[in-house]
Amino acid sequence: MRAITYDRFGSPDVLTLVTDAPQPEPAEGEVLVQVTHVGLNPLDHKIRDGSSRLASLVELPAGTGREMAGTVIGGGPDLDDYELGSRGLAPGTRVFGMRPPGDLRGTACEIIAIAADALSPVPTEVEAEDLPRWAGLALVGLTAIAAVDDAAEVSAGQTVLIHGGTGGVGQMLIPMALEAGAATVWATGRAANAERIRELGGEPIAYDEADWQQEIDRATGGRGVDVVLDTHYDSTFLPSLDHVAPGGRVVPLPTLADLTPARERGITAVIPEITVTRQRLDRLVIGLREGHYRLEVSQVLPLEQIARAHELLADGHTRGKIVLDLNA
Ligand SMILES: NC(=O)c1ccc[n+]([C@@H]2O[C@H](COP(=O)([O-])OP(=O)(O)OC[C@H]3O[C@@H](n4cnc5c(N)ncnc54)[C@H](OP(=O)(O)O)[C@@H]3O)[C@@H](O)[C@H]2O)c1
Numbered sequence: 001m002r003a004i005t006y007d008r009f010g011s012p013d014v015l016t017l018v019t020d021a022p023q024p025e026p027a028e029g030e031v032l033v034q035v036t037h038v039g040l041n042p043l044d045h046k047i048r049d050g051s052s053r054l055a056s057l058v059e060l061p062a063g064t065g066r067e068m069a070g071t072v073i074g075g076g077p078d079l080d081d082y083e084l085g086s087r088g089l090a091p092g093t094r095v096f097g098m099r100p101p102g103d104l105r106g107t108a109c110e111i112i113a114i115a116a117d118a119l120s121p122v123p124t125e126v127e128a129e130d131l132p133r134w135a136g137l138a139l140v141g142l143t144a145i146a147a148v149d150d151a152a153e154v155s156a157g158q159t160v161l162i163h164g165g166t167g168g169v170g171q172m173l174i175p176m177a178l179e180a181g182a183a184t185v186w187a188t189g190r191a192a193n194a195e196r197i198r199e200l201g202g203e204p205i206a207y208d209e210a211d212w213q214q215e216i217d218r219a220t221g222g223r224g225v226d227v228v229l230d231t232h233y234d235s236t237f238l239p240s241l242d243h244v245a246p247g248g249r250v251v252p253l254p255t256l257a258d259l260t261p262a263r264e265r266g267i268t269a270v271i272p273e274i275t276v277t278r279q280r281l282d283r284l285v286i287g288l289r290e291g292h293y294r295l296e297v298s299q300v301l302p303l304e305q306i307a308r309a310h311e312l313l314a315d316g317h318t319r320g321k322i323v324l325d326l327n328a
Contacts, residue, residue, distance in 0.1 A: 002326070003109030004306050007061040009050030012307035012314075015064065024105075026076035026113040031089055033119070035070040038108045038303075038324040039098075039136030041168060045310045047104075053255060054104065063106020064306070065324075067098035069122060069135035070112075079116060087116060094122040094131070098138035100276040108306060110326060120281035123289050132297045133288070136168065136321030139274070140295065141284040143253070144172035146272035148180055151251045152227045156181030161216060161243065164231035165202050166193040168321050169253060171295050173229050174200040179292065182227075186219060188212050188236070193319060200294065216243050224248065232316075233257055241265055296320030302328035 003021035006014040026032045044064055046052035072093045075084045084090050097119035099105060105112070122134050147169070148154050160177045164170045165187025177185045178201050187197045191206035198204060205215045216225065224245040230236050230252045237252050241262055244250055249268045252259070262269035287293035298319040301309050309322050 001110040002303065004064050004106065004303065005061045006048060006064065009048065009055060009060075011049070012045070012310040014048065015307050015310065017304055017306075021109060023111050024113040026074065026079075028076050028078045029116055030076040030113045031072055031079065031084065031095075031116045031119060032074040033068070033070040033095060033112050033114060034073050035068045035107060035110055035112055036326055037069045037132050037135035037300075038065045038326070039067040039069075039132075039139060040306075040309050040313055040322045040324065041066060041139050042313055042316075043139075045314050048310065058104050062104070063109060065107035067096070067135065067138045068107040068112065069094065069096040069131050071095070072119075073111070075116070076113070084116075088121045089116060089119060094124075094126070095119040096122055096134040096138055097281060098142065098276060101274055108303065108324060115276075117278050118276045118281075120278060120285055123285065132300050132323040132325065133295055133321070136297055136323050137284055137288060137293075137295055138276075138281060140168040140172050140321070141287075141293070142274045142276060142280055143169050143272060144176045145280055145283070146274050147173060147229055147251050147253065148176040150275075151270040151272040152229060152249050154180035154182055154227055157183050158226035159183055159220060159245070160185045160227045160229060161225040161240070162187040162202065162229045162231070163233075163236040163240070165189045165197040165200065165204070166296075166319050167231050168295075168318060169231045171196075171200060171320055172293060173231070174202040175287070175293050177227075177229070179287075184219075186216060186225070188232075190317070196296070196319070213239055213243065220245070227251065229253075237261075241267055297323050299323070300325050300328070 160182045187202035194204035224243040228240045228250040259269040
C-alpha cells in the first residue's frame with residue numbers, strides 16, 4: 001500500500017512516498033480503516049523536523065499524520081463484525097478520528113490500524129466532498145475542548161481573547177468559548193481574516209493593522225479579559241499577561257510553552273492536553289452537523305504533495321485546515 005514515511009528528522013524533503021508499505025494488522029481493540037483523507041497539523045512538521053518533545057519517542061523510519069477520515073474495513077481479534085456493529089463501526093462505515101497521544105504511528109497511508117475508541121462515525125448524510133472537513137476535525141476539535149473546558153474552564157459571562165482566531169484550533173475555539181457562555185470573544189488575526197472571525201461569532205482585532213493591546217485595553221476599559229487562549233504564543237504570550245483580569249487565566253497552546261513568566265505574576269497558566277474519547281468525538285459530530293462548529297478547509301492536496309503541505313503549515317498562517325486527499 002502507499003504510505004508516507006521518513007527515515008531521518010529534517011526538512012519536508014525527508015517525507016517519502018512508498019508504494020510497497022506492509023498493511024498493518026489490527027491489535028485487540030483496534031479497527032482497520034481504509035483512509036481517504038488525512039488532516040494535517042503544525043504538530044506534524046514539528047515531529048518531522050525533530051523540534052517536538054514527541055520526536056524523541058518516534059522510532060525511525062516512521063509514518064506521519066495524526067488524524068484522518070476513511071472507511072472501516074475490519075477489526076482486531078476481539079472485534080468481529082457483530083462487535084464492530086454494536087459500536088456503530090460496522091465494516092463499510094465512514095469514520096473520522098485521531099491517534100491518541102501515546103500512539104505515534106502515522107495516518108498518511110492507505111490503511112491504518114487504530115483504536116476503536118479513537119473513532120466516531122461520520123453522519124450518513126455527509127456528502128463525499130465534505131469529507132476533508134471531517135478528516136481535519138478530530139485534533140483541533142479535541143484540542144479546543146481541552147483548552148476551553150479543561151484548561152481555561154470558561155464559564156458564563158466571562159470575556160475571552162483568542163490569538164489566531166482563524167487557524168485550525170482557533171476556528172473551533174471561538175464557537176466553543178461562546179458555547180461555554182462567554183460574554184464576548186475577541187480574536188486576533190490578519191485583517192484579511194476579520195470577516196471570517198465575525199462569521200465564527202468573534203470580534204476581530206486585526207493585529208497587522210492595529211495595536212491589539214490598545215484595542216483590548218479600550219474594549220475592556222483597561223480591566224483585561226478573564227481568559228486568553230493563545231494559539232500563536234511566540235509574540236503574543238508575554239504581552240497578553242498585561243491584559244489578564246484579576247483571577248484570570250492564560251492558556252497557551254504549544255506544548256513547549258514556558259509558563260514561568262505567568263506564574264511569577266500569579267496568573268494561572270495551563271497548557272491543554274488532548275483527551276481522545278468517543279464521547280468527545282461524538283460532541284464534535286453534533287457540533288459540526290448542527291452547524292455550531294464551522295471548521296473550514298482551505299486547501300486539499302494530493303498525498304504526493306505532502307512536503308508542500310508541511311511547508312504551508314510551517315508558515316504559521318493556515319486558515320482552517322490543510323487536508324490530503326488519497327484518491328486525488
Ligand atoms: N496543546 C496541544 O495539545 C495542541 C494541540 C493542537 C495544536 N497545538 C498547537 O497550537 C498551535 C496552533 O495550532 P493550529 O493548528 O491552530 O495552527 P494553524 O492552523 O497554523 O494556525 C496558526 C494561527 O496563528 C495565527 N497567527 C500567526 N501569527 C500571529 C500573530 N502574530 N498574532 C496572532 N495570531 C497569529 C494565524 O492567523 P493569521 O493567518 O491571521 O496570522 C493562524 O490563525 C500550534 O503551535 C500547535 O502545535 C497544541
